[in-house]
Amino acid sequence: MGKRVAKEVSIAVADAVAQCRVDVIAAYPITPQTHIVEHLSELVNNGELDAEFVTVESEHAALSVCIGASATGVRTFTSTAAQGLLFMYECLFIASALRLPIVMVVANRSVSAPISIWNDHGDIMTMRDAGWIQTFSENGQEAVDLVYHAYRVAEKAMLPVAVNLDGFIVTHVVEPIELLDQELVDRYIPPYRPKYKLDPKNPITVGAIGVPEIYTEARKALDVALENSYRTIVQAWKDFEKISGRKYQPVETYRMEDAEVGMVIMGSLTETAMNAVDKLREEGKKVGLLRFRLWRPFPYRDFLRAIGKVKSLVVVDRALSHGSTGGPVGIEIRSALYQSNKRPKIVNFVAGLAGRDVTVEDFIEMFEKGYTYMTKKAPFFYEIYGVKE
Amino acid sequence: MPKSPGLVSWKKLPIGMFILEAGNSVKFKTGDWKSMKPVLDKEKCIKCGQCWLLCPDMAYSQDEEGYYISNLNYCKGCGICASICPKGAITMVLEEV
Ligand code: SF4
Ligand code: SF4
Numbered sequence: 001m002g003k004r005v006a007k008e009v010s011i012a013v014a015d016a017v018a019q020c021r022v023d024v025i026a027a028y029p030i031t032p033q034t035h036i037v038e039h040l041s042e043l044v045n046n047g048e049l050d051a052e053f054v055t056v057e058s059e060h061a062a063l064s065v066c067i068g069a070s071a072t073g074v075r076t077f078t079s080t081a082a083q084g085l086l087f088m089y090e091c092l093f094i095a096s097a098l099r100l101p102i103v104m105v106v107a108n109r110s111v112s113a114p115i116s117i118w119n120d121h122g123d124i125m126t127m128r129d130a131g132w133i134q135t136f137s138e139n140g141q142e143a144v145d146l147v148y149h150a151y152r153v154a155e156k157a158m159l160p161v162a163v164n165l166d167g168f169i170v171t172h173v174v175e176p177i178e179l180l181d182q183e184l185v186d187r188y189i190p191p192y193r194p195k196y197k198l199d200p201k202n203p204i205t206v207g208a209i210g211v212p213e214i215y216t217e218a219r220k221a222l223d224v225a226l227e228n229s230y231r232t233i234v235q236a237w238k239d240f241e242k243i244s245g246r247k248y249q250p251v252e253t254y255r256m257e258d259a260e261v262g263m264v265i266m267g268s269l270t271e272t273a274m275n276a277v278d279k280l281r282e283e284g285k286k287v288g289l290l291r292f293r294l295w296r297p298f299p300y301r302d303f304l305r306a307i308g309k310v311k312s313l314v315v316v317d318r319a320l321s322h323g324s325t326g327g328p329v330g331i332e333i334r335s336a337l338y339q340s341n342k343r344p345k346i347v348n349f350v351a352g353l354a355g356r357d358v359t360v361e362d363f364i365e366m367f368e369k370g371y372t373y374m375t376k377k378a379p380f381f382y383e384i385y386g387v388k389e
Numbered sequence: 390m391p392k393s394p395g396l397v398s399w400k401k402l403p404i405g406m407f408i409l410e411a412g413n414s415v416k417f418k419t420g421d422w423k424s425m426k427p428v429l430d431k432e433k434c435i436k437c438g439q440c441w442l443l444c445p446d447m448a449y450s451q452d453e454e455g456y457y458i459s460n461l462n463y464c465k466g467c468g469i470c471a472s473i474c475p476k477g478a479i480t481m482v483l484e485e486v
C-alpha cells in the first residue's frame with residue numbers, strides 16, 4: 001500500500017498522470033487547471049518524466065496535438081477548464097469518433113460572461129453529447145483514483161475520458177492522498193498497444209470523409225462503443241479495488257436505504273449535502289443522497305436502483321441549460337424516469353453557480369421543498385436557488 | 390427503399406472509421422464536384438511544375454513530353470494552379486455537363 005501524504009490535489013493529480021507513463025502532454029494554462037500542467041512540465045523538465053510536453057498556443061491546439069499524437073499510438077494527456085474547454089469544442093467530437101483514448105482532466109469552472117474563475121459545472125455540461133466517457137470526483141483522493149481508472153478504461157474501451165474535479169474546491173486543497181505504488185500502476189495500466197495507428201511503414205487513413213451512406217453507421221458505432229464502455233468502466237473499478245482497497249461504483253449513495261426524499265448531486269458539494277442528510281436524519285426525517293460518479297455513459301440502471309422508493313427527488317444542478325426544461329442533470333433524470341415505472345416528484349434546483357456557497361442550511365431547505373412537493377404537484381421547470389430577487 | 394441506404398454495417402466498420410488500405414483515394418473520383426476546369430496552353434508553359442506542387446488534390450502528373458496535365462477525375466476546380474502559374478498558361482473554363 002502507498003503512503004498517505006498531504007499534497008495539493010492538483011499536484012497529486014499530475015503525479016498520478018506521470019505514474020501512468022504518459023508520452024505526450026499538450027496543454028494551455030488556464031485557471032484553475034494551471035497547477036496540474038505546471039507540475040507536469042516541471043516533472044518533464046527535471047527529467048523525472050520521460051514525455052513530450054508540447055506548449056501549444058491554445059486549447060484548440062492542445063487537444064489537436066493529443067489527437068494527432070494519440071493516433072500514432074502513444075499515451076496522451078491534456079487538462080483544461082471553462083473557456084479553454086469551449087475553445088476545444090470541435091476537437092472533442094473528433095477525438096471520440098476517431099476512438100482515441102485521450103485522458104483529459106477538467107478543473108470545473110463556470111463559463112463567461114460575466115468572467116468567473118470559480119467553480120460550477122457549466123463548462124463540462126456543454127460536452128454531454130460529445131461521445132466522451134465522463135466521471136466526476138468528490139475529493140482529491142477520488143480525483144487521483146479516477147485518473148488511473150481513466151487510462152485503464154480509455155485504452156480498453158478505445159474512447160476518450162474526461163475526469164472532472166471542482167475548480168479550487170478540489171484542485172487547490174491540500175489533502176492527505178495515497179498514490180498507488182508504481183508497480184501497481186504499471187500492472188493496472190499496461191503499455192498502450194493499439195491495433196491500428198499512424199505509422200509510415202503501414203499507412204492508414206484517420207479522419208476520412210463520411211458520406212451520407214456511411215456517416216450514420218460511423219456514429220452508430222461510436223454510440224454503441226460508449227454504451228458498451230459501461231461494463232469496462234465498472235470492471236476497471238473492481239480491478240482497482242483489488243489493488244487499492246478503494247471501492248468505486250457508477251452511482252454513490254448515502255443513507256438511501258429507506259429514504260422518502262432523495263437528493264441527486266455531483267462533485268464536491270456532496271460532502272456538505274451529507275451533513276444536511278445527517279442533521280435531518282437526527283430529526284427522524286428519512287432523507288438520502290445519491291451522487292453520479294459516472295455521468296457518460298449515463299448509468300440509468302444504477303440510478304433507478306439507487307432511488308429505491310423515494311417519493312420525491314431533489315436534483316441539484318451545478319449548471320444551467322438555458323431555455324430548457326431543467327438543469328442538465330434534471331433533464332436527464334426526468335427522461336430516465338419516464339420509461340420506468342417509478343414516479344417520484346422531481347424538484348430541480350440550480351445552485352452554487354460560480355462558486356457561490358451552498359451551506360448545510362441551504363441543503364436542508366432544498367430537502368424541505370422535496371417534502372412539500374411530495375404530496376402536491378411539483379413545478380415543471382427548475383428554480384435557480386438563492387438568486388437575489 | 391430509403392434513399393441513402395448504408396454502404397457497410399456499423400458492426401463491420403474498422404474502429405474510428407479508419408481506412409486500412411493505403412492510397413485508396415485513387416478509387417474515388419471526386420472530380421465531378423467541380424464547375425470550372427483548368428485548361429493548359431502548352432505554348433506558354435515552361436514546365437516549372439508549380440501547378441503540380443501546389444494542387445491540393447495532387448491531380449497533376451507529367452506526360453511524356455514533360456508537361457504537367459491535370460487529371461480531371463480528381464481536379465476539384467479550385468483554380469489554385471491557374472492563379473499560381475507564373476506564365477498564365479492555365480485558364481479556368483466552365484465545365485460542360
Ligand atoms: S505552373 Fe504554369 S508554367 Fe509552370 S508547369 Fe504549370 S502550367 Fe506550366
Ligand atoms: S483547379 Fe485546383 S484541383 Fe484542379 S488541377 Fe488546378 S489546383 Fe488542382
